[in-house]
Each structure stands twice: as C-alpha cells, then as structure tokens.
Amino acid sequence: MKIDAHQHFWHYSPTTHGWITEDMKAIRKSFLPDDLVPVLNANGVDGCVAVQADQTEAESQFLLDLAAKNPFIKAVVGWTDLKSDSLEARLEAYQSHELLKGFRHIAQGQPAGFLIDPAFSNGIAELNNFGFSYDMLVFNNQLPEVVELVKKLPRMRLVLDHIGKPNIQAGEFAEWKREIERLSAFEHLYVKLSGLVTEANWQQWQLSDFEPYIESILDAFGPDRIMFGSDWPVCLVAADYGQVLTIVNQYIEKLSTAEQAAIMGENAKRFYRIRL
Template identity: 40%
Template structure:
C-alpha cells in the first residue's frame, strides 16, 4: 500500500486565479481524475488524499467530493474552509461527504499572526470537534504561530503541509529548523514530506538539496507522524510524479525498518486521516465526521 497524502485536481477557468502567474504556465491546464489515475497506476500508488487547490470557494468541495464516486483511489478529501467564519459550509449533505477527512484554508496568504486570532481559533476548535483534521499550508515565518495554536488546541489534529515551505532555494535552513522544532513538539501535529521540489530550484535541484530538511523532519516527527505527499500536479514544475516518489523514497533512507518506511508511505496518512484503505495492521475506522 502506498498512500499519496497530498495532491490536487482542478478545472481551468473554474476560479483558480493563482494559476495566472507566468511561471505557472506548465501547469495551467485542467487536471482531472483520468490524469491522476494514469500517474498512480504508473507509480504503483494505491490510495490518495485530494486537497483543495486554492480556489477558496465552498463550491469546490462538491467537485472534489464528487470525484470520489468514480475514482476509488481517492480515499479522503481535504476541502476548503474559512475557520474565521461562524459556521461550517454545508458540506455534510454533499454526495461523497463520507470521504471528507479534513479542511484547509490558504493561511500562507495571511499575516504571520493569523492563527493567533480568537475567531480563527474558535473555528479550529469547531473543526476538531467535528472529527476533522486541519491542514496547515503556511509559510516558514508562520511556523511559530502554528506552534502556539497547536499548543492552545491540543484536541485538534493538525497536519503541516510541505514541511512549512522552507526556503530551500535560498538555503535558509537554520531559521526553519528552529521554528519547526517547536511545532513538532506538539503531539497533535503531523507533517507531510511534500512540496519540497518546488521550494528548491526548479531547474537544478538535487536530492541532496532536500536531504537536510527531510532528515530534520524524520528526527522531529518520526515515521509515525510523517507522511508522503506528491503535491501533484504542482510538483510538475520541478519534477514528474514518478521522480517525486522516487526521491521521497531516497530521502527516508535513514529508516532501515520496512515497517517505518511503510508508515511514511501509507500508515501515517491512514491513521491521521482515518482513511478506509483496508491496510493490514492499520486501524483506520470510518466514521461520520459530523457526529
């Protein structure tokens, strides 16, 4: 079993304005379930978590959850939500809502203290009480506020996307290392080994450029709180799907135990997101997240 804990699907023209940036031309097209399934089959990936793609629109959730009906590889969906809003979007009545495992906001577009706001924290409490994970897509300078909110809300499960987007291209390791350590100290936080190739030099990156960040993540989170994610199709800016998977396998070579490697490539995602993936030895109970 291999679980890709982070990828996207989008329909060009459907509100994904961020794709208008000139440097994103290589991925400025529609990516649908057919494209995804071809990549998964070629790479031997069995299950995935589909994550909102920056549209920041509750209507996107209907599209993403709808994909689960004819794409059995999608075991879970992380939809968009504004945690500062007073109520949940009406996702519980959508077809496929049983696959909703988490919510995410584009916190990376907010100021460094966004997660310290009382209204945001109230929304995060509501998300946790509903049994859902909150994915943290944040900048490296927002890691301290993420550590504070994780400490303040120990009953909320957080997943850090892309290791907090370290500035790999700039070689800015030390500040990130100190900041992520405080977040990793919170037992209610897991992390994704994802998105690193696009934080590096797209044209000239090498696995060695990513290694210090992966080693730090392994040391801090351990295999039980670290999971692989491709960040496809965004990763295509720097590497194809198969290359991202192969490099992730190389980055976790310090793990010599097959069980620990299996944890990163499937077990952690199944447990944290409570995916119904039928993995032997993995407890992943399905439950209605709204009760």
C-alpha cells in the same frame, strides 16, 4: 498500501487559478482523475488524498463528486469559511460525506496574527467537534504562529503541509529547523513530506538540496507522524511524479520496512481515518 497524502485536481480557469503564474505554465491546464490514474499506477501508488486548491464551498463539492466516482481517491480535504457564523451548521451537514475528512485554508502569506486570531483559531477548534482534521499551509516565517496555534488546540488532529515551506533555493534552514523542533514536541501534529521541489530551484535542483530538510523532519517527528505527499500537479513545474517519489525514497530507505510503510501510507490512513 501506498497513499499519496497530498495532491490536487482542478478545471483550469485563469480567474480562479490566478496563482498559476506565467512561469508555471506547465500546469496551466485542467488536471482530473483520468490524468492521475496512470501516474499512480506507474509509480506503485494505490490511492490519494485530494486537497482543496480553491477557497470556495463549491471546491469541497467538486472534490467529493470526483471521489464518489473514483475509488482511488481515499479522502478529501475541503474548504469552508472557518469564520462564518453558520460554521457549525455547515460542518454538521458535511458529516454526511464519509470521504470528507478535513479542511484547509490557504493561510500562506496572510498578515501577522491571522492564524492565532480567535475568529479563525476557534473555527479550527470547531472542526474537532465534528471529527474533522485541519491542514496547515503556511510559509516558513509563519511557523512561530503555528506553534502558538498548535498549543491552543491540544486535542485537534493537525498536519503541517509541505514541511512548512522553507525557501530551499535560498538556503533557509536554521530558523526553520528551530521552529520544526519546537513543533515536533506536540504529539497531535503530523507533517507532510511534500512540496519540496517547488521550494528549490525549479530547473537546477539536486537530490542533495533536500537532505538537511528531510533529515531534520525524520529526526524531529519520527516515522510515525510523517506522510508522503506528491503535491501533484503543482510539482510538475519542477519535477515529475517519479522524481518526487525518488527524493523521498532515497532518504527513507535506511528505515525499517514498517517505518517506510508508515510514511508511505499507513500514517495517512490513520490521520485521515481512511476506511478501505
């Protein structure tokens, strides 16, 4: 089974989605399950993991409501306030939602020290007590803090979104690769092969732009800790779903059938504890 481990839904609002700037006008509209179904069908993808795009408790419920009505949504990664004094009670309540598998905070661009602040990292640790995973969304320059965070959470199921968001357009590579290699030593950490096109030149990217990054991820993490994710509909500012899929397929086709299946779905099933 092929599973897209990273995509989003939203009812577009200029206020809520202020991060969608003028140069991203292609996605300044609502994206809901009915929009994704034909795309998945056309590309031979069987299901997806819906990931939060808004930092509210209502976002988690919105995604859970969509998942309850659309069986192709196999898991939800929601949001909750990890610094809240009532976090334990919130997580206990969320345990009743079988499709809620983990949480994410949009940590990219946060000030230095944010990820390893005990008030935040202790909140992530609490997720593990209730069987939830954590998605890490950061920029390349935050990866040294990610190393420290992952080190502090040895029993936590963690995944690095969008390969750590190196600036592919600017050719950021050496420092990113060094931190990726450090991170790969932690066997409880997975990585999503996603979000590549939006870090490249949106209008002029080429398949070869992604080669050193994908090869580095494959070498560092191996096929058992990598998940394919489209980052749809955000990817649409630079590429359609089929193009995103082609980028990944081109570089994993040298792997065995079992290894390709792992990256394209089996790892997501295991990490998010998806029951089919």
